[in-house]
Amino acid sequence: MLKAVLQGIVVGIANIIPGVSGGTMMVAMGLYDKLIHAITHLKSEFRQSMKLLLPIFIGAGLAIVILSRVFEFLLENYPIPTNFAFCGLIAGSLPFIFQKVKGHSVTVGKIIPMVIFFAVVILMAVMGETGGKEADVSFTLINVIKLLLVGIIAAATMVIPGVSGSMMLMLLGYYDTILRTINKFIDAVLSFDINSILVQCGILIPFGIGVILGIFLIAKLIEFIFMKAEIHAYYAIIGLIVASPIAILLKIDWSGFSVMTLGAGIISFIAGWFVASKLGGE
Numbered sequence: 001m002l003k004a005v006l007q008g009i010v011v012g013i014a015n016i017i018p019g020v021s022g023g024t025m026m027v028a029m030g031l032y033d034k035l036i037h038a039i040t041h042l043k044s045e046f047r048q049s050m051k052l053l054l055p056i057f058i059g060a061g062l063a064i065v066i067l068s069r070v071f072e073f074l075l076e077n078y079p080i081p082t083n084f085a086f087c088g089l090i091a092g093s094l095p096f097i098f099q100k101v102k103g104h105s106v107t108v109g110k111i112i113p114m115v116i117f118f119a120v121v122i123l124m125a126v127m128g129e130t131g132g133k134e135a136d137v138s139f140t141l142i143n144v145i146k147l148l149l150v151g152i153i154a155a156a157t158m159v160i161p162g163v164s165g166s167m168m169l170m171l172l173g174y175y176d177t178i179l180r181t182i183n184k185f186i187d188a189v190l191s192f193d194i195n196s197i198l199v200q201c202g203i204l205i206p207f208g209i210g211v212i213l214g215i216f217l218i219a220k221l222i223e224f225i226f227m228k229a230e231i232h233a234y235y236a237i238i239g240l241i242v243a244s245p246i247a248i249l250l251k252i253d254w255s256g257f258s259v260m261t262l263g264a265g266i267i268s269f270i271a272g273w274f275v276a277s278k279l280g281g282e
Contacts, residue, residue, distance in 0.1 A: 005062075008058060010089070035053070118240070144206045152213050152217070
C-alpha cells in the first residue's frame, strides 16, 4: 500500500512538470500494463481494480496538491538540478523497458515507430517554448466546454508514455492557469473562503471531468494497440523515453550554469535514477 502511494506521488509529480511524462513514470515503475488493465476493466473487476487504482490516485493527488508550489519554487530557483533529477527518473526506466523487448529481434518495422515517436517528443519540446500564456477561464458555456476538451487532451497525453500532459497544457495555453487555480483553491479551502472555492471549482470541475473522460478513452485505445502490436508499442515507448530527457534539457534555463550547478545536477540525476530503480519493476 505504502509503495503504491509513493509510486502515485512520483506519477503526480511527473504530471506537474512540463516535459516529464506521467506515463513514462508508470512504465518505469512497472505499473503501466496493470493500470491500463485496471482502468479498462473497472466495471467487470471493480474490487481488484480499485485496490490498485485507489492508492495510486491518492499518491498522485497528494503530489499535485502538496507539491505544486514546491516544484514551482524549485524550477524557478534551481532549474538545472531539478530537471536533472527528472532526467534521472526517466533514464532509470529504460532497463525495465528493455526487459519487455528482450528476446525479440530488431527489425525495421520496430525501429520506425521508435524514430517517429522520438521525433514527436522533440518537436513538442521545441514547440513548447511558446506555451504557458494565460487562458481565459471566466465562467461561460464556451469556456466550460473548452476546459472539458482541454482536460480530455491533457489526460490522454498524460497516460501516453513519453508524452508530457503538462507540456500539452502549455501548448494549449492553460498550464499556468490550471496550476494557479489549484493553488488558489487550496488557499480558499484553508481560509474557508466559500466564494473563492466556488470560483475555482467553476474551473477545476469541468477540467477534472475532462481528465477522467480522457483517461478512460485513451486507456481503451492503448489496450487495443498492446493487444495487436505489443512489441512495436514498446519500441515506440523506448523512442518516447529516450527523447524525454533531451526534451527536458532543451527547455532548461541554462543562464545560471556553473560547475557547482553541474555537480548538483549530476548528484540529482543519480538520485532520480536510484528512485526509479527502487520504485520500478514488479
